[in-house]
Amino acid sequence: MPNEATLLLDLDGVSVIRVERLEDGTRRVHLATAEEAARACPECGAFAWKVKGTARTRPRDLPYGEHGLVLLWHKRRWWCREPTCPRTSFTESVAQIPAGARITTRLRQAAGRRVRDAGSTVIQAARDLHLSWPTVTRAFRASAREVVDVPLPEVHCDRERVARVPGETYMVDVDGLRPSSEYTFTVRAEDGDGSLSPFSREVTVTTLPDRPDEKPPTRPEDLRARADGSRAATLTWREATDDTGVTSYDVLQGGTAIHSVTDGSTTTYEIHLDGEFAATLVWGARHAVKVRAKLPDGHWGAFTPPRTATTP
Numbered sequence: 001m002p003n004e005a006t007l008l009l010d011l012d013g014v015s016v017i018r019v020e021r022l023e024d025g026t027r028r029v030h031l032a033t034a035e036e037a038a039r040a041c042p043e044c045g046a047f048a049w050k051v052k053g054t055a056r057t058r059p060r061d062l063p064y065g066e067h068g069l070v071l072l073w074h075k076r077r078w079w080c081r082e083p084t085c086p087r088t089s090f091t092e093s094v095a096q097i098p099a100g101a102r103i104t105t106r107l108r109q110a111a112g113r114r115v116r117d118a119g120s121t122v123i124q125a126a127r128d129l130h131l132s133w134p135t136v137t138r139a140f141r142a143s144a145r146e147v148v149d150v151p152l153p154e155v156h157c158d159r160e161r162v163a164r165v166p167g168e169t170y171m172v173d174v175d176g177l178r179p180s181s182e183y184t185f186t187v188r189a190e191d192g193d194g195s196l197s198p199f200s201r202e203v204t205v206t207t208l209p210d211r212p213d214e215k216p217p218t219r220p221e222d223l224r225a226r227a228d229g230s231r232a233a234t235l236t237w238r239e240a241t242d243d244t245g246v247t248s249y250d251v252l253q254g255g256t257a258i259h260s261v262t263d264g265s266t267t268t269y270e271i272h273l274d275g276e277f278a279a280t281l282v283w284g285a286r287h288a289v290k291v292r293a294k295l296p297d298g299h300w301g302a303f304t305p306p307r308t309a310t311t312p
């Protein structure tokens with residue numbers, strides 16, 4: 001059963017811990033996360049169980065009363081310990097306050113509907129809701145899309161449309177392609193009147209072969225470790241090579257994988273002595289580290305010989 005303040009605020013996914021009045025009359029509402037799903041890793045979906053730390057955000061919400069409300073959400077950072085997940089940590093988010101959002105979902109929707117349904121101008125809605133006009137413009141575009149079947153930007157492959165994405169999306173996954181084949185892609189935009197932009201420049205991509213790659217990548221050579229002060233170290237190594245391309249590197253410390261560098265072209269890695277590594281990477285100690293490379297099909301190459309870094 002939620003407490004009465006939580007019921008009064010009625011913002012899904014969070015509960016009210018306490019409310020205080022500031023000198024200028026503003027009420028500050030302290031929030032805690034009230035949704036189990038908030039600790040599911042956004043990358044792999046696994047539930048995290050190890051807290052990395054805490055964070056506070058001040059999402060703006062709908063106006064309440066004459067003096068307004070200031071929300072302060074006390075949320076947690078979690079370590080994702082799924083061995084295969086490239087994400088090492090994440091901060092909680094709920095549907096009403098998505099990751100990185102400065103305003104609540106319901107405030108954004110209210111701003112959009114003011115322009116879409118209530119005939120307000122963008123500038124007026126921005127003034128009324130204390131938002132910037134670009135924020136209101138984006139909100140309006142999103143809410144217009146809910147009710148009008150406006151044509152949206154398209155992605156073309158070999159001059160056939162393969163995807164149509166919302167106007168604020170600049171990334172798309174294209175699947176259903178054949179192995180070892182070359183594809184050419186281009187993008188064009190469409191506005192609300194159905195007018196089409198010229199096509200973008202074309203890009204070409206060749207898909208990887210289907211058969212498992214039997215040949216592992218070469219060993220990353222020349223691994224070096226350097227201590228950066230007493231709480232961090234930097235590792236560098238020479239690029240591993242492979243006929244189908246290296247997708248990531250696995251960094252091990254004392255035999256335990258501590259990180260995957262998911263970009264195969266990255267050959268430097270910093271170990272920071274905080275959170276997870278605090279117990280193992282200690283001041284004045286020597287640390288053995290080694291690196292191996294990973295192929296697109298998941299095969300791993302050989303490890304580099306271990307190197308040690310001493311934190312001063």
Ligand SMILES: [Zn+2]
Binds near residue numbers: 044045
């Ligand atoms: Zn994860």
